[in-house]
């Protein structure tokens with residue numbers, strides 16, 4: 001390798017690989033189960049534990065800016081503003097915000113692709129005892145079209161909930177088209193983004209989706225036990241928090257307006273800290289991400 005450009009690119013690549021000690025002994029092919037932990041993430045978690053263990057016990061004020069910074073970074077990655085971002089313990093519970101937070105009436109219907117991961121199914125099936133019906137959107141080997149979605153809509157459909165990238169087939173849904181079709185009929189769209197977020201670009205405001213939920217332990221390369229959640233202002237207006245937390249109010253104890261902020265009360269600091277680092281990492285210039293969506297379960301993304 002004598003070309004200076006190639007040498008520089010190689011130097012950057014080696015520096016990135018050094019952040020992932022796994023790569024010394026293993027060939028890592030990410031299939032979006034659990035992402036690798038990088039050295040900066042582990043250092044951040046250690047730093048937090050050391051501080052709590054040996055330093056000031058009540059370190060809230062020192063750590064609060066980390067939450068703000070994480071919210072800001074996640075918002076940048078999603079193409080929105082930090083006030084639209086909430087945290088939840090996992091993807092299922094972020095999607096549960098919608099399942100528990102809308103004023104469901106008997107006869108309301110929800111359309112879900114029949115190939116969805118259970119995290120995006122059970123929170124909504126759990127509404128059946130309240131008279132809500134599920135319509136399954138048919139798929140062909142894990143793929144479906146906007147026409148399939150449109151055919152599943154009825155006058156009583158209030159929500160379509162789907163994965164951005166399917167967990168088995170790797171099929172990537174055309175969110176903008178699906179949202180356009182649903183919003184025309186007054187139907188909300190929520191998206192489980194865990195299989196794509198961090199590997200593929202998304203602009204939640206441009207696509208118009210109403211809610212996005214994604215755990216941080218896959219492409220975001222953070223710890224398990226934390227999910228990021230985006231809620232569109234129009235949905236937030238009608239969504240009732242399933243439980244009020246003391247930090248849900250946007251200003252002061254008498255504030256009547258609650259933002260849906262799951263885990264807004266006592267959050268798991270270590271997860272948020274590592275997510276900050278990971279979000280920083282995915283925005284580092286020089287990170288090569290190769291995402292190859294296919295119809296077969298061979299979708300993968302490589303750090304090489």
Ligand SMILES: Cc1ncc(COP(=O)(O)O)c(C=O)c1O
Pocket residue numbers: 033090091092093117119120163166167192194195215227
């Ligand atoms: C599509 C999809 N949604 C959600 C999850 C995880 O859900 P949760 O964060 O609730 O554990 C996974 C995999 O773990 C997944 O592949």
